Amino acid sequence: MRDPESTLRQHHLPVTAQRLAVLWAVSHHPHATADEITVGARALLGTISRQSVYNVLNVLTDKGIIRRIQPADSPARYEDRVGDNHHHLVCRACGQTEDVCCAVGGAPCLEAHDDHGFKIDEAEVIYWGLCPSCQRAGVSAAPARPLPPHHHHD
Amino acid sequence: MRDPESTLRQHHLPVTAQRLAVLWAVSHHPHATADEITVGARALLGTISRQSVYNVLNVLTDKGIIRRIQPADSPARYEDRVGDNHHHLVCRACGQTEDVCCAVGGAPCLEAHDDHGFKIDEAEVIYWGLCPSCQRAGVSAAPARPLPPHHHHD
DNA sequence: ATCCCGATTTTGATAAAGTCCAAATCTGGA
DNA sequence: TCCAGATTTGGACTTTATCAAAATCGGGAT
Incomplete structure (x- = not known):
């Protein structure tokens, strides 16, 4: 910006x-x-x-x-970076979010095999996992409800 | 089941x-x-x-x-079909949801180009668009907040 | 077949995220 | 500088879901 x-x-x-x-x-x-x-x-x-x-x-x-x-189990998050169609990597434990580039090929990036007659305008991809910090902290599984964050990224 | x-x-x-x-x-x-x-x-x-x-x-x-x-702007939804890694097609206007088969190849289906050190366990894909019924009803754009459903699928 | 402990269900309060509404204030063109 | 319309504010409210404590039920042991 x-x-x-x-x-x-x-x-x-x-x-x-x-x-x-x-x-x-x-x-x-x-x-x-x-x-x-x-x-x-x-x-x-x-x-x-x-x-x-x-x-x-x-x-x-x-x-x-x-x-x-708007990842599951998280309030909405906002970003500056618009106009490309990048995706996100979200930590199940603390919510840390990183950008990742488009999964496959160019801008439309993904196509549904069967569109059921829908007019599709976006393919949203979220990769779920554990961030390095939560791995080190020994968080082993995805909690049903997110743990209180043990680190922040400001 | x-x-x-x-x-x-x-x-x-x-x-x-x-x-x-x-x-x-x-x-x-x-x-x-x-x-x-x-x-x-x-x-x-x-x-x-x-x-x-x-x-x-x-x-x-x-x-x-x-x-x-848990799609954005919708309460959580539940399904029977587990064990495969299919994805979903969601209508922005009424929330109608359809299953779609895995976007690319086999089970892991997608890999992030850069995993930022995360241990990824799932790639979640949601295709956003308008269902046939909402297209016919002339809903033109994605509402900031979902419209009241004008049809149901029970 | 009955008893009993721990798991499940219920009721009611509470929390988190965000919206609705009306009144007060501000922006920017005339 | 003025004014109409847009923006901001404060407070009440909605939705979705969880927490906590009391009542109830399931199913293994007797």
Whole structure:
């Protein structure tokens, strides 16, 4: 995200301090949750309501300025990197999320063998596993409900 | 699911009316939500608590007797079909879900190009699109939040 | 066939994530 | 500078699911 302000103008969105702060937080904390983004935005603004963070994230997502990912057993996460169709690698224990490049070939990347008449617009891929840190910590199996994170990635 | 009762015994689970009813409902309503399964189970039992449905679904999922899928913007759904690694096709508008066979080759089916040191145990694929019925109904874009279903598949 | 312990079910409270609504405030064009 | 419409805010509310404690049930031992 080179210039958040002109990005907003390009999309005909009024420029507000809240939008700039959320956009900054998303850029600097890839795969952060709404709560984490709120913390990041408050570090810049001093104050922003929880509802505004959701409002901004929804507008930016609708405009395609950011991308929302919603892995199972996790609140939604947001990222800056849009326009390609990369996928994600998610730790079952702590939720750490990494980008991985497209699984197979070019942009459409995957095709269903039988589309059942659906008009498919996206193939979403999530690789599930254990991150190096959770492997070392001896977490052996996927918990039914996620463990409290034992490390953070800010 | 040939014989729900012996399936339970094979997994050393006491046989209860609630478990049989939930298992039956899952078998007969593939990709149903907990609420839909509750309705199905009550059709057999007359009464079952919401908590028991969750209890049973959790036990069955933990034992690998059923599989839980958790698409974005949808409550969890459950299915009978386990042991293969098929994927899913989900309608953005109404949530209708279909099985699709594995995207690429055999069982592992997909490999991340860079595993970032993760120990990967599953590649989950969801194809997103519009089902034939929603296409006909003129739903044009993916709603931020799902529309109320305009058809059901029981 | 009956008893009993531990597992299961039930009821009700609670949690997490996010949305809805109306009032107050701000943005940006005129 | 002013104003209409968009944005932000605070609070209530919804949905999905879990937690906890009390009541009940299943099934092996007697």
